[in-house]
Amino acid sequence: MVVPGNAHFDTTKGHIESRKAFAIDVTVPEAYDTQLEVPFKGNVSLEKLEKVLKENKGNVPFMVLTVTNNTVGGQPVSMQNIRETCELCHKYGVPVNVDSARFIENAYFIKTREKGYENKTLREICKEMFSYADSMTMSAKKDGLVNMGGFIATNKQEWYEGAKMFCIPFEGFLTYGGMNGRDMDALAVGLKENLEFEMVETRIKQVHYLAAKLDEYGIPYQRPAGGHAIFVDADKVLTNIPKEEFPAQTLTCELYLEAGIRACEIGYVLADRDPVTRENRFGGNDFVRLCIPRRVYTNNHMDVIAAALKNVYDRRDTIKRGLEITWEAELMRHFTCQFRRL
């Protein structure tokens, strides 16, 4: 089976591949040109999607629409694209699941960038976003403003019954699914507070403050800055280092050595191997993700991060070799990989 999606999140892709299905990326091509400024770089390419749906009739159990699109840089998906994607899938009898970790940030971008939504509340926008889809999976650690937890919601009765069956042995009873009462209370409050425009705006503006600092230092990143993080374009920074030596993972380590700042590689290590050929997948972006937790840092911290990155950037020509993987798991290798510095 194949599951199309706009750059599936890594564990989503890992789950699909662990079930011997194929995750096919149908993100718009603009997402792979980091210096291009377009407002909805997380969008689905309807052309790519239709091709997958046509060529795999009967073999597409669902489509995954990730809002915001984390893997290509926390980039939003427009309301028009959500609607057209769902319509197209439904035309082929394929249901759509929204991977909703950052749905409120996505609504913020619709409100601030898409014509016709400027006077709607985030709550109204979210309601419309989900009205086109069949289900949602939510990692509540992000836009739910909690430490842990999540949920599944669907208006497909048979999916509900199916999820119900697995929920009890794997998570806990249906009403709590592994979460305790206190955590569910916190989630209810978190969702409510995060739907306040000022709350989301403050958070996103902090990310954009960091972007402005990187602009000042000339450090390339996925433009325009997305919602939850800055994605530094490591391929354009460590130009001496070939893909095979993992530029973004190398830059991540250099930043840690420089100032103890823990970024995360969203690049060639995370892209993992092709499940059939077992070759490294070098086709996507090679990013260092500077992910900013909500309500944790001040803009002074952003200054420190930017200065640390500038120090590494200024000595980039002295970094001539990257890393070699010395041990990797067969699936979702990036979580536990071991490396050697070359």
Ligand SMILES: Cc1ncc(COP(=O)(O)O)c(C=O)c1O
């Ligand atoms: C878009 C997206 N989906 C799913 C997940 C998985 O969330 P969890 O770690 O709660 O399983 C994440 C986590 O970072 C994510 O960013």
